[in-house]
Amino acid sequence: MANSDNTVLAKPLRYFRGQEGEGDAGDGNVTPDSKPFRVDRARFAELKANGLVEEAGDEPAAEESPADDLAQTDETDAGDDTTPRRGRRKP
Numbered sequence: 171m172a173n174s175d176n177t178v179l180a181k182p183l184r185y186f187r188g189q190e191g192e193g194d195a196g197d198g199n200v201t202p203d204s205k206p207f208r209v210d211r212a213r214f215a216e217l218k219a220n221g222l223v224e225e226a227g228d229e230p231a232a233e234e235s236p237a238d239d240l241a242q243t244d245e246t247d248a249g250d251d252t253t254p255r256r257g258r259r260k261p
Contacts, residue, residue, distance in 0.1 A: 178214040181206045181226035189213075 182204045192207055193200040200207075206226035209217065217223040
């Protein structure tokens with residue numbers, strides 16, 4: 171969540187022009203692919219209120235490959251052709 175120095179690790183959700191020091195290059199250009207960065211609580215509240223970031227926790231999460239996402243899919247919701255359909259057919 172937050173360090174004892176009153177900062178929060180923010181994970182970018184959208185593209186935005188932030189303050190100097192934010193973003194991967196530190197130039198303020200932040201993208202959804204940027205690594206989480208530390209901001210003070212007031213700055214975090216401002217960014218979150220605008221839908222730009224979410225709290226990332228103390229340590230950045232390890233990136234998962236798309237194959238990992240597919241492996242975690244619940245197969246019971248896959249649906250098959252034997253599932254009865256409800257509703258009326260159009261003539």
